[in-house]
Amino acid sequence: MVTPIKYQSVQEGDDVLLRLREDYEQAVLELFAEDPEAQKVHPRLSAVGHTSNFLNNMRLPVHRWFRYSAGFSAEWVKWLLAERDGSDLRVVDPFVGSGTTCLACDEMAVPSFGIEAHPFVYRVAEAKLSYATHPELFISKAEKAFAFARKATARTEHYPEIIGKCYGVETLDYLDRFRQAVEAEQDGSSEARLLWMALVSSLRVVSEAGTAPWQYVLPGRRKTVPPSPEITLHKATQMIAADIRFMARRATPLAKLHVDDARKCVTVPDGWATLVITSPPYANNYDYADATRLEMAFMGEIRGWGDLQETVRRHLVRACSQHVPPKSVNLDEVLASPELAPIRDEIVPVCRELSSVRLERGGKKTYNNMIACYFFDLAQTWKALRRVCASPSEVCFVIGDSAPYGVYVPVIEWFGKLALAAGFESWTFEKLRDRNIKWKNRKHRVPLCEGHLWVRG
Numbered sequence: 475m476v477t478p479i480k481y482q483s484v485q486e487g488d489d490v491l492l493r494l495r496e497d498y499e500q501a502v503l504e505l506f507a508e509d510p511e512a513q514k515v516h517p518r519l520s521a522v523g524h525t526s527n528f529l530n531n532m533r534l535p536v537h538r539w540f541r542y543s544a545g546f547s548a549e550w551v552k553w554l555l556a557e558r559d560g561s562d563l564r565v566v567d568p569f570v571g572s573g574t575t576c577l578a579c580d581e582m583a584v585p586s587f588g589i590e591a592h593p594f595v596y597r598v599a600e601a602k603l604s605y606a607t608h609p610e611l612f613i614s615k616a617e618k619a620f621a622f623a624r625k626a627t628a629r630t631e632h633y634p635e636i637i638g639k640c641y642g643v644e645t646l647d648y649l650d651r652f653r654q655a656v657e658a659e660q661d662g663s664s665e666a667r668l669l670w671m672a673l674v675s676s677l678r679v680v681s682e683a684g685t686a687p688w689q690y691v692l693p694g695r696r697k698t699v700p701p702s703p704e705i706t707l708h709k710a711t712q713m714i715a716a717d718i719r720f721m722a723r724r725a726t727p728l729a730k731l732h733v734d735d736a737r738k739c740v741t742v743p744d745g746w747a748t749l750v751i752t753s754p755p756y757a758n759n760y761d762y763a764d765a766t767r768l769e770m771a772f773m774g775e776i777r778g779w780g781d782l783q784e785t786v787r788r789h790l791v792r793a794c795s796q797h798v799p800p801k802s803v804n805l806d807e808v809l810a811s812p813e814l815a816p817i818r819d820e821i822v823p824v825c826r827e828l829s830s831v832r833l834e835r836g837g838k839k840t841y842n843n844m845i846a847c848y849f850f851d852l853a854q855t856w857k858a859l860r861r862v863c864a865s866p867s868e869v870c871f872v873i874g875d876s877a878p879y880g881v882y883v884p885v886i887e888w889f890g891k892l893a894l895a896a897g898f899e900s901w902t903f904e905k906l907r908d909r910n911i912k913w914k915n916r917k918h919r920v921p922l923c924e925g926h927l928w929v930r931g
């Protein structure tokens with residue numbers, strides 16, 4: 475029997491908080507230290523080098539609650555903001571994901587809008603932006619949930635297959651009782667959101683099957699000693715309580731978060747933003763819908779992979795082949811659309827080549843459809859950004875190019891052209907690093923890179 479942890483003991487200045495603060499300060503020190511890789515790119519250490527390569531959000535309070543493909547670090551966002559005149563800064567992130575940009579803006583007292591179309595990831599961002607909750611209210615909610623879970627009767631028959639692969643009988647028994655408790659405590663309050671977060675952030679930790687750092691479940695790999703769910707959940711609630719104490723003292727809750735579509739940005743007023751900071755999905759076949767399959771299956775939001783299309787994927791920019799099966803897209807029609815006019819001469823031959831290459835490959839992946847639809851969707855996004863941005867304003871996309879089936883797609887140049895066609899005035903690209911990781915095993919050696927696309931006007 476696990477002895478319940480006394481949350482009241484997590485006071486300002488105690489060990490947990492001190493360790494956290496040291497960790498945070500160390501992380502910040504490292505960020506600003508001389509970094510040879512950053513020096514190579516720029517003679518002077520400046521914001522350009524500091525994306526997710528150089529600092530891990532998982533070491534930062536609140537940011538560390540959920541591991542996600544963030545695209546960049548919160549400290550880099552803060553650096554960008556610090557470099558600018560704060561009095562006139564208004565930031566939009568149209569692909570806000572788990573909320574890095576908005577949290578960083580709150581830390582710098584800069585107003586921001588965050589847009590996310592993935593409903594589950596939106597809830598994660600919403601929970602993280604609930605850091606202004608009174609810690610004692612959260613702690614008392616968590617204690618009620620632990621008490622409820624102790625008395626509840628587990629009902630585990632209904633869980634989908636993936637859950638059976640991840641958890642043994644005892645672990646699932648406790649997780650189910652705690653899930654019932656979390657559901658019973660949902661009353662629309664911010665402390666209820668944090669309690670949901672505590673459960674969600676524990677699910678991969680206690681999985682007996684291997685879980686890739688932030689992605690898919692690996693049922694073939696087993697962890698030798700998975701931690702106890704009760705202890706893990708106590709630790710998660712302690713961490714959240716400590717982090718909200720820490721964050722509430724340094725941040726101002728100004729961010730506005732919306733479930734919305736970056737291709738429209740309907741929730742952001744015309745001309746509102748002076749700065750856009752974002753990392754859109756790359757055209758690299760990563761499936762954001764699948765990234766939260768374990769969590770959504772456990773929380774009863776999907777039964778399996780097949781439900782992801784309806785619940786998540788259909789809301790997202792089309793950046794993976796699962797999103798665009800052969801008969802779902804009229805390729806000629808997409809390529810002839812006015813949205814793609816600024817890049818039509820270049821994108822048509824690329825998609826035609828992909829249409830023929832795919833037939834020679836075993837997987838027959840529909841990268842032809844994916845590339846056409848991706849740029850169609852991003853062309854709409856550039857138009858939406860033009861509407862929500864003041865004149866002048868700055869847009870920074872953390873982005874890389876792509877080579878599905880070894881066919882090079884000049885994402886950066888095409889984005890630049892789409893941005894100009896949408897009404898922006900200029901674009902430049904700051905390369906941060908070379909890469910060819912994603913496609914390396916697929917028999918091509920096309921050199922790729924990643925960096926900051928700056929659009930102005």
Ligand SMILES: C[S@@+](CC[C@H](N)C(=O)[O-])C[C@H]1O[C@@H](n2cnc3c(N)ncnc32)[C@H](O)[C@@H]1O
Nearest residue numbers: 544569570571572574590591592735736790791
């Ligand atoms: C690279 S991630 C951004 C991660 C983010 N920087 C963070 O801190 O977590 C891209 C995000 O875009 C979201 N997305 C995809 N299509 C979208 C759309 N049409 N509108 C808004 N968000 C979308 C994905 O769900 C994903 O969370």
